[in-house]
Amino acid sequence: MNPLVEIVDLEKVYHTGDVTCRALRGISLEIFPGDFVAVMGPSGSGKSTLLHLVGGLDHHSAGLVKVGEHTLHAMGETARARFRRAHIGFIFQFFHLIDNLTVRANVELPALLVAGRDRRAIRRRSGELLEGLGIADQAEKHPWELSGGQQQRVAIARALINRPTLLLADEPTGNLDSASGREVLNILCEFNQRGQTVLLVTHDVLAAARARRVLFLRDGRIVDCVPGGDVKHISSHRWFSSTRSAGLEVDLLASSCPYTSTVG
Numbered sequence: 001m002n003p004l005v006e007i008v009d010l011e012k013v014y015h016t017g018d019v020t021c022r023a024l025r026g027i028s029l030e031i032f033p034g035d036f037v038a039v040m041g042p043s044g045s046g047k048s049t050l051l052h053l054v055g056g057l058d059h060h061s062a063g064l065v066k067v068g069e070h071t072l073h074a075m076g077e078t079a080r081a082r083f084r085r086a087h088i089g090f091i092f093q094f095f096h097l098i099d100n101l102t103v104r105a106n107v108e109l110p111a112l113l114v115a116g117r118d119r120r121a122i123r124r125r126s127g128e129l130l131e132g133l134g135i136a137d138q139a140e141k142h143p144w145e146l147s148g149g150q151q152q153r154v155a156i157a158r159a160l161i162n163r164p165t166l167l168l169a170d171e172p173t174g175n176l177d178s179a180s181g182r183e184v185l186n187i188l189c190e191f192n193q194r195g196q197t198v199l200l201v202t203h204d205v206l207a208a209a210r211a212r213r214v215l216f217l218r219d220g221r222i223v224d225c226v227p228g229g230d231v232k233h234i235s236s237h238r239w240f241s242s243t244r245s246a247g248l249e250v251d252l253l254a255s256s257c258p259y260t261s262t263v264g
């Protein structure tokens with residue numbers, strides 16, 4: 001099977017005034033169609049940078065990022081914007097919904113930005129997504145009238161409206177209570193089981209355990225990769241003890257994470 005995402009020796013250097021930050025230092029990774037990959041690592045290890053580069057939100061400094069047939073560095077800004085709209089769905093920690101649009105309008109917006117799309121087909125698709133995500137009755141409300149969990153469902157519907165090749169989720173449960181977070185994870189898993197490829201950045205072991213593979217990042221490098229599925233296995237991984245002993249911040253959501261249980 002050909003990889004859907006091919007990343008080779010990826011580097012990202014940020015320049016802020018006189019300060020240079022090597023955020024990614026040679027990442028190589030393949031993601032296959034239908035995969036569910038979680039990325040963990042301490043704050044500042046480069047997780048969000050990696051997600052942004054794969055999604056074409058930013059330019060890399062060296063290396064290759066290929067999504068399907070699209071080689072990202074070869075694209076100009078307009079082509080990049082078109083690529084993002086057609087192929088990438090983004091879900092963020094803080095939802096980023098537009099407050100003065102209704103739920104339905106938020107969901108439909110990325111589809112309406114694609115030239116030549118049939119408005120009735122878009123309406124049908126948004127209706128199906130809202131229904132499937134259990135928020136059809138919220139369609140005419142505004143985001144500020146919804147709970148955090150409901151807002152994240154709206155963001156998921158918006159991310160999926162254009163049937164993206166790749167769904168990128170950056171701490172999607174980070175701003176939710178544990179019950180809403182679990183529901184959002186269930187939704188991501190359901191879509192993954194139906195074939196949606198997912199790349200998830202998370203601090204949350206419970207979230208990472210839902211993935212098929214968990215990558216550990218440190219100082220801009222992938223330092224390990226383990227199978228997902230088992231919370232205990234992931235949280236007892238030597239990466240955590242080495243990171244803790246180095247004094248780095250690792251938010252394991254310790255108060256809510258029963259390390260002895262496995263995720264079903």
Ligand code: ADP
Pocket residue numbers: 014015016021022023041042043044045046047048049050
């Ligand atoms: P993580 O998501 O793992 O917390 P990030 O990818 O956000 O890590 O950041 C990796 C490194 O790059 C950090 O040292 C961070 O300060 C730096 N960085 C991230 N974004 C920028 C930026 N826009 N400008 C300068 N430095 C940045």
